[in-house]
Amino acid sequence: MNQKHILIVGGTGMLAEVTSCLASEHLVTVIGRDPERMAKVVRRNPETCYSLLLDYRSEQDLSKGLQESIKRYGPFKQIIAWVHRDSGKAMQIILNHSSHADVLHILGSQANSEQEKRSLCINEHQTYRQVQLGAIYEHETWRWLTHEEIVKGILTALHQQFDYQCIGMNKEEFDAHKRKNE
Numbered sequence: 001m002n003q004k005h006i007l008i009v010g011g012t013g014m015l016a017e018v019t020s021c022l023a024s025e026h027l028v029t030v031i032g033r034d035p036e037r038m039a040k041v042v043r044r045n046p047e048t049c050y051s052l053l054l055d056y057r058s059e060q061d062l063s064k065g066l067q068e069s070i071k072r073y074g075p076f077k078q079i080i081a082w083v084h085r086d087s088g089k090a091m092q093i094i095l096n097h098s099s100h101a102d103v104l105h106i107l108g109s110q111a112n113s114e115q116e117k118r119s120l121c122i123n124e125h126q127t128y129r130q131v132q133l134g135a136i137y138e139h140e141t142w143r144w145l146t147h148e149e150i151v152k153g154i155l156t157a158l159h160q161q162f163d164y165q166c167i168g169m170n171k172e173e174f175d176a177h178k179r180k181n182e
């Protein structure tokens with residue numbers, strides 16, 4: 001078995017199923033703040049799922065936590081990062097600690113993917129890919145993705161080669177669809 005050390009940032013919320021699924025085969029370090037939410041996820045795979053309880057908006061705590069995790073379990077080979085937009089340098093610090101990893105950056109529906117990428121410094125040894133959470137048009141109305149759709153989209157994306165992928169319809173497609181139907 002090719003066991004990797006994987007970092008999942010925000011892996012206790014809508015990505016909890018992604019964490020459990022990957023921790024059944026790999027060593028997974030999960031970042032979150034809430035101890036109860038974290039315990040619920042770690043409990044599912046206590047041997048392979050490690051908690052990193054910190055607020056990623058604190059640059060010092062994040063750097064220290066990532067360094068300790070790498071020291072203990074080895075370099076990250078895969079990153080799945082769901083980082084809120086108002087989080088300062090968090091995404092850059094995560095990239096700085098994953099120099100040889102495949103980085104899957106999860107973007108919310110309102111994010112500008114080009115701008116997000118331009119704002120980051122990506123090194124030549126890491127791959128940086130984006131998965132954006134879109135919307136679904138169904139029964140003549142729009143809805144957000146369900147957690148199941150998000151989890152399925154991300155697990156599928158892990159095995160594919162692309163720079164950008166959207167689960168559902170992204171903002172441009174959404175706006176174009178709306179204009180066409182006005």
Ligand SMILES: NC(=O)c1ccc[n+]([C@@H]2O[C@H](COP(=O)([O-])OP(=O)(O)OC[C@H]3O[C@@H](n4cnc5c(N)ncnc54)[C@H](OP(=O)(O)O)[C@@H]3O)[C@@H](O)[C@H]2O)c1
Nearest residue numbers: 010011012013014032033034054055056109133134144145
């Ligand atoms: N297009 C779409 O369909 C779409 C797009 C975006 C969101 N959504 C929906 O919106 C819901 C709410 O979004 P959400 O972001 O609250 O999702 P969430 O995934 O349920 O929660 C955020 C995750 O990030 C962690 N986190 C947040 N801020 C943190 C910080 N400063 N430091 C460390 N960890 C932090 C949380 O842990 P702690 O709780 O422990 O802090 C949790 O694991 C989601 O459930 C999703 O269904 C849908």
